[in-house]
Amino acid sequence: MEPIETLADFYRRHPVNNQTEFAENNTGQGHFNVFLRQPCSQRSPFGRRDFYKVTLIVGKGKMIYEDQEVPVNRPSLVFSSPNIPAAWESGEGPQTGCFCLFTQGFIEAGEYKGRLPDFPLFQPGERHVLELDDDQFALISGILDRMRDIMISDYRVKYDMLRSYLRVLMHEALMISPVLMVETHAGAAARVTSQFLALLEQQFPIDSPYQPLNIRTPAEFADELAVHINHLNRSVKLTTGRTTSRVISDRIIKEAQALLKHTDWSIAQIAGGLGFDEPAYFTNFFKKYTGVSPAHTRVVA
Numbered sequence: 549m550e551p552i553e554t555l556a557d558f559y560r561r562h563p564v565n566n567q568t569e570f571a572e573n574n575t576g577q578g579h580f581n582v583f584l585r586q587p588c589s590q591r592s593p594f595g596r597r598d599f600y601k602v603t604l605i606v607g608k609g610k611m612i613y614e615d616q617e618v619p620v621n622r623p624s625l626v627f628s629s630p631n632i633p634a635a636w637e638s639g640e641g642p643q644t645g646c647f648c649l650f651t652q653g654f655i656e657a658g659e660y661k662g663r664l665p666d667f668p669l670f671q672p673g674e675r676h677v678l679e680l681d682d683d684q685f686a687l688i689s690g691i692l693d694r695m696r697d698i699m700i701s702d703y704r705v706k707y708d709m710l711r712s713y714l715r716v717l718m719h720e721a722l723m724i725s726p727v728l729m730v731e732t733h734a735g736a737a738a739r740v741t742s743q744f745l746a747l748l749e750q751q752f753p754i755d756s757p758y759q760p761l762n763i764r765t766p767a768e769f770a771d772e773l774a775v776h777i778n779h780l781n782r783s784v785k786l787t788t789g790r791t792t793s794r795v796i797s798d799r800i801i802k803e804a805q806a807l808l809k810h811t812d813w814s815i816a817q818i819a820g821g822l823g824f825d826e827p828a829y830f831t832n833f834f835k836k837y838t839g840v841s842p843a844h845t846r847v848v849a
Contacts, residue, residue, distance in 0.1 A: 552630075553597045555579060558649070561592075575707040578654030580714075582695050585645040594635035600655070600670065601628040602717060603647035604692055608639030611677055616774065618677045623685045625678045625721055629670035631778075646692050648714065654707075655714060669721055671779070678724050691717050737783035743773055744784060748796065752803050757817035764800075764823045766792040801837050804830075808846045815842050 555572055562583065572579050579599065585606075594612060603626040611618045611626060612635040620626075623645070628634055652664045669676060680688060695713050698706050747769060751761050763769055769792070770777040784792045800822055807818045819830030834842050 553593065553595060555599055555649075555651075558597070558599070572651070573653075575654055575657075575710075577657035577707070578651040580648065580650040580654045580699075580707060580710055582648040582692065582699050582710075583646060584696075585643055585647060591637045592635050594633060596630055596633045597628065598630055599649050599651050600630070600664065601647055601649045602626070602714075602721075603628070604645040604688055605636075605643075606645040607643035608641055609643075610637050610639070611635075612637060613676070620677065623680045625680060625688055625724070627669040627676045627721070629664075631670070632676065634676075645689075646696065648692065648695060648717075650714065655711065657711065667718060669718070669725075675725060678721055680724070684724055687720060688717070691720070737786040740773065740775060740780060740783040741787035744769055744780060744792070745795075747772060748799055752799070754803055754807065754821045757813055757821040760821055761800075761823040764796065766796070769796075797833075797837060801834065804834060804842065805838075805845060808842055815846075818842070 574580070585603070605620055605624045605626055607620075609620050611620060613632060620639075655664050664670065669678075691713060695710055695717075698709055698713070703709065747763065751763065754761070763772060766781060767777050770780045773780065781792050784790070784795060788795060790798070804818060804822060807813060807821070808815075811818075813821070815830070816827045819827040822830065824830040824833070831842055834840075834845075838845070
């Protein structure tokens with residue numbers, strides 16, 4: 549992955565008109581700017597940025613994230629944040645639209661009561677690309693065009709005005725994606741946790757020592773569920789009070805105890821069936837969580 553891109557790096561990549569020079573605190577309370585997309589590169593470098601970005605994409609291509617690729621075939625609004633490594637790859641045809649970039653200090657200045665990292669469309673594991681219908685496109689493009697006009701104006705408090713427009717843009721995006729408003733954080737966490745637990749339970753009981761568990765790590769479960777691992781971990785912790793790793797480990801221990809008590813499989817076979825490459829790894833794992841060895845558990849069963 550590329551190093552974290554700073555605002556200075558970004559402006560070096562975008563030598564457009566007078567945009568080669570900038571100040572990190574150009575508004576007096578953080579940084580803000582708005583750009584046209586026409587001069588954008590065919591592919592932006594994959595990695596994290598130390599700023600936020602809201603982009604109106606008109607043109608074909610795909611957004612590339614750490615855990616997925618999202619095709620873009622119609623006008624879309626895309627939310628990018630420092631928490632999410634990403635890249636854009638243009639498809640065939642012209643690229644138009646515009647985008648604004650800003651720092652956390654800019655949007656949280658004044659009387660803003662929320663925290664930018666908590667905004668749903670900027671959170672890892674959530675939806676970042678919103679397809680727009682014709683009415684939505686007209687609304688969003690109108691807001692961004694107005695922001696461009698304000699940016700080049702001499703209005704004395706233009707950054708206060710731009711801050712207000714940016715907040716309106718973010719709320720309009722939530723209205724476009726009502727599921728984010730209807731489904732509470734706790735509800736979303738419960739849904740993801742339920743899917744995770746069902747997938748975990750599907751692997752048990754172990755019927756053969758020669759068909760080991762296919763999915764054992766939080767990252768593997770996140771891949772199967774098509775969610776970001778951070779989102780899975782937060783959801784499981786919120787719902788169960790335990791980490792994802794601990795829930796998986798507890799279920800493996802429960803199955804190990806059943807196999808030790810109710811089968812004549814050797815400890816090596818049980819270890820293999822539970823996905824351990826070496827019996828010693830299984831023994832250490834079992835003792836860590838139960839305080840006794842597998843052999844002792846079998847003797848007293």
